[in-house]
Amino acid sequence: MAKNPDDKSIIRIGARQLVETVYRSGGLSILSYHQLSGLTGTRTHQAFAAGLREEFLHFEVEHEYSLKHIWQEEDGAAARAAQLAGNAITGMEVNGRADVLLKPSADKRAVSFRHFDNEPDNPFIIEVKTVAGPLDQVPENGEEMHWLQAKLYSYMYWSEQSKQGADPPSVVPYALAYVSAETLDAAFKLREDSWSDLEDWFRETCLVYLTQARNLADWLEKRNESIRELRFPYSKLRDGQAELIHQVYESISRLTPLLAQAPTGTGKTMSVLFPAIKQLLKPAFEHVFYLTAKTSTRRAAEQALQDMRRESGLLLRSITLQAKESMCLAPELYCDTALCPYAVHYYDHLPDALRDLWPVQELNASLIMAAGESRQVCPFELSLDLALACDVIIGDYNHAFDPRIQLERFFGVGTSQHILLVDEAHNLVDRSREMYSATLDGADFFLLQSLFPSEHSRSARLTAPLCEYFLALQTAIEGGKDGWDELEKAPEGQDMRVLTQDKFRAINVPLRELAALLLPWMQHMREEIEHFQDARHRRKLVELIGTAKFFLRIVDEFWSPSYIACARVSPKGLAIRLICLDVSEMLSKTYINKHACVFFSATLSPVSYFSVNFCGRARDNRPDTLLLPSPFPPENLQVIVGDFISTIYKKRGESAADLAKAIALAILLKRGQQFVFFPSFAYLEQIMPLLEKMLSGQNIRWQIQSRHMNLLSREHFLKAFDHPDRGETVIGVAVLGGIFGEGIDLVGDKLSGVTIVGVGLPQLSPERNIMREYYDEVYQGGFLFAYLYPGLNKVLQAAGRLIRSEEDQGFLLLLDQRYGTPAYRELLPDEWEITEAKSLKELKALLAEGQNPGKN
Ligand code: SF4
CATH class of the missing domain: 3.40.50.300 (P-loop containing nucleotide triphosphate hydrolases)
Incomplete structure (x- = not known):
């Protein structure tokens, strides 16, 4: 929970988080929805934009319309009571971006709408969700949570207008649009509420959230008091430690990345955690993330926090996150959220599980799994929900940097600022390269093809061209030919360069022909998972779909001159890999000017090499550096x-x-x-x-x-x-x-x-x-x-x-x-x-x- 830095009695919250916190119920969603900027890529986006123009001929379209609304509690008595209780939160700042705002243009004429019976006369908001498969999977009346988001944006929009002198209409329309990434169809749904109902609803929503926020604020007051009082927990500072603590504090303050080489014996874990925790007193920072390459190194961070709690009276909630596989209570179900007993009533039971664990300051996997078992909630999802109320989150590099695993609730659009402490950072160079690369094994498609009972089924017909692609490339490579020149085309204006070496081929163009085969295959196979009875095959398919999804994302979204596509024939068959040679631009985009980031390790030499790898080449991204000598004789x-x-x-x-x-x-x-x-x-x-x-x-x-x-x-x-x-x-x-x-x-x-x-x-x-x-x-x-x-x-x-x-x-x-x-x-x-x-x-x-x- 973040406070407005200019007015501490106001807390900031994202629009989506507000409605989700107050209204979530039922189970974890089976269907996954994405925003247009995400996985769906340019194709879906373009199709949707064209559909919008066709549907709303005489409207002006604005995408990603930013909204901010400050709400103050009107009940003076309650606000005063909160102040007297030392709990001074009296209002909220809600922020968000509406996907689409439509405004009637000046020459608006009566037109017939394909999807709406009544034509809206006033500007209105459309909340857009994309669906991987066909639109018939979407509930007929849309998802309630999506309606609530659209409703909230509509309230915020008209509230903004009324401050500028415009009268909100007595009836406010708002819409949902579901877009299929498979068929590129869009389905629009329209609702309307009276303006007075919207006002009442918004007030009630804020009041519910405010009660929860005040509980959290109570805790934050105590936490902040303990941070203000926090003294370095050890009696002696080691050589270089004071310098490191000072530099970490300074770099975080300026939001400048820091590369710190701190050899063994400098006490680097405490030296970065101590100043980072002090910085939590600044309302701008919401969480400290302590990120490691290996599970074993997380122990050092847990130990440092324990020392600060024990020796210096620190009050602070921390959590150590684990991978989903190691926390799952029903691995045989492969996250089929319609079947998993820990998923079907997840949100109904979540408040009980959160209440159980609220008093615990040091959360770990075994505690969370026990609570998940007793309250019948998925422990992995519970750990993510708990993390929102934790001050320090100990996790893997992936949690902040991997585009597949990154925690959207912390690092998505419109989220708050955090402090990222990257331990053993020398490992991040290779790890981040892996995060942005993907490999498809031809053998997986051949195995899958052999499992279909009929070669005429849709699954078999969609898998066959993929097998043919792999087979054609493998045959060509084994025959000493280039291979890819027959299968792929270079984008206009670009030459295709094929590097040929024995059983290896590499090209400099995105594999669009392969991607074109992969997209319909993936969209169809997602619906087929439940028909695979054999657990091993089911698991294999889930993994293959995951890889295919990321493969497509690289082709559509990430591909740049720093990528190459490689094919290698081995005794296991042909594997195709999209390799990111230089991740620096993408990696730095995730945190530069967004989060404070400290990279530290015993070995960051030469520092120029790591600086380029972590921060890219732009002059403005240049990091602070600190190279400490070994403290030992x-x-x-x-x-x-x-x-x-x-x-x-x-x-x-x-x-x-x-x-x-x-x-x-x-x-x-x-x-x-x-x-x-x-x-x-x-x-x-x-x-x-x-x-x-x-x-x-x-x-x-x-x-x-x-x-x-x-x-x-x-x-x-x-x-x-x-x-x-x-x-x-x-x-x-x-x-x-x-x-x-x-x-x-x-x-x-x-x-x-x-x-x-x-x-x-x-x-x-x-x-x-x-x-x-x-x-x-x-x-x-x-x-x-x-x-x-x-x-x-x-x-x-x-x-x-x-x-x-x-x-x-x-x-x-x-x-x-x-x-x-x-x-x-x-x-x-x-x-x-x-x-x-x-x-x-x-x-x-x-x-x-x-x-x-x-x-x-
Ligand atoms: S318990 Fe396991 S299968 Fe069930 S939702 Fe959680 S991670 Fe998925």
Whole structure:
């Protein structure tokens, strides 16, 4: 709930949120409706606009008409009572945008309307909803919630007019329009209310909401009081912490994005949360989002909040959001909201569930699932409804940035401002690229086609052309042809460029021909889901429809020169992937000038690379930056570069023996508990037999990462490092950028050495090479952006596993010729005191002379 910054007794609310909060009832909707600006794309929009012109010949049309209305409680006694109770809310500011406003033009003549018996004489509002399938699914009289939105906008419009001197008509018409994305038909429905009824209805709606808002305001007063009193919860500030806290506070104040590199030991979680919570005192900010790449890192944020509650008396409601699959109480129903018992009466039972959990300040999945079970409401939806009343929301990057998953109620049109804290932000580069990319597997369509009992059914007839498309492309690729030149056309004025490499093809044009086959298929198959009895097939279809939907959205809405379409033939068949090479423009659009955003990580070097990836190229988007040095004594870390070994692909056979000897030297001379990181599983598997042979009989316990490890085997792997004092040498062998390459915290003697083989460059692939070309063209830094910077980031993350506290000591051995060159050396942290070994002999001497904390 946000207050008007100019008048604290007024709360702000969106029109849609107002009617939904006061009037929602029944179950979660089966049909999904979208606004015209969303998924439906330009085609539906154009068809609807043409229909409007045809239907309302003599009306002027205004789209997206902005409305604002301030309502003050007239009952002075109630307002005074609220003020005396310290609860000073006495009115509301309602904001929204009506989809369409129609005004009779000056030359309006009597015309016959196709859809309306009576022709409206006055301006009127149309609320527009699009439906994926045909219009016969829409309830005959429309959805009540949609009518309420149209009614509210109509009241707001005429209220605005009356302030400007116009008299509202005694009877106010308003309309709904449902538009089918499948058939492009539109159905219009008209209602009317007397102006006095509208006035009464609006007043009653506001009064109901005001009661709820005052309860929330009571809480916010207490919360704000505790935030004002909030002191930093720890007795001592660490090195760099005061600077980080100050910078986070400043950047949030100015709504300027901040990129903060805060190495391990700076206490970065508390350093960003503490000032962000202080900023909640500003009415402009409604929620703090703490966003992470992995579930495991959310614990640090929960812990920091607990510390502030316990040590500093903070009163604050927080929630940790989980994915729908992990909260679902009826997974076998795949969210069929007509069948799921937790969906059918969701809104009827929601107030009870909200009341149950209202006193809880720290909401987590198990509490919410228990409440969902007892009140028969979907826990996932409940968590989203609860989040609206929470101050801090801990979740995944997806919740704010992924166009498929983004929480519309927080980040949709007309929503409030938030503070986004993006933890381990170096992960966002690849994650955001995934968020805007989509892959279709031909095998999925072939499987589906085999399930239809008749090839003449509509489902089979719509799936067949898709199978043919995949088959034709696969056959062409296998025959060494371009393939796509036969299937797709370049938009007018553009050349189609096809990149051909073995079983891989890429083109620079959106796949409109494929999209044209996919749209009717998707619209039809949505209606067919319930006819799939086999749960696995049903699930597969639901997933395939979801992917198809996003695929179409990329073609229609997101496609730009930063996209390519790729096809790859593998033993599983042909997969087509739309890849977003550069997400920066789309990513920055989600928050620049809308929300305060702090990107932080232990490794954000070089900062220019992350700045471009997060904020784009526009000068105005330039972020604040803060690069803190490690707070730990540099002498605690011995860094050795072994640049006498080449690990490039062609030399790996030649250098294998020396490489194994170098690793073995580090293991034998340093002992203790160490990690060895390889750039790939293939390289790891090449060197391990040599190592094991060289070190047999040396009392070494190997913990080797395998390609498919679940949570349990990961924990088992790490458990071996729990007791460093057993006189055993424990060696973890893992791949860079994998599950042990970051996010693990082995303090003290649990880890005393890290050896890194290679420079971490991503594997060479046609996709990476295209990315390199793109970055060469746009930023004149193709190799740096596509290979070097992402690679070095993995190296720095792996190296960061070593020194985790002031007392930690250890050695870092970097084995690769390239670390001896300026291009690589200048990207290593300044505080590293590097020594170079030019031979195995020199390496042996350096390893022997350094600290040897793990010797046993
Ligand atoms: S309980 Fe599961 S199936 Fe039911 S609505 Fe929620 S997420 Fe969907």
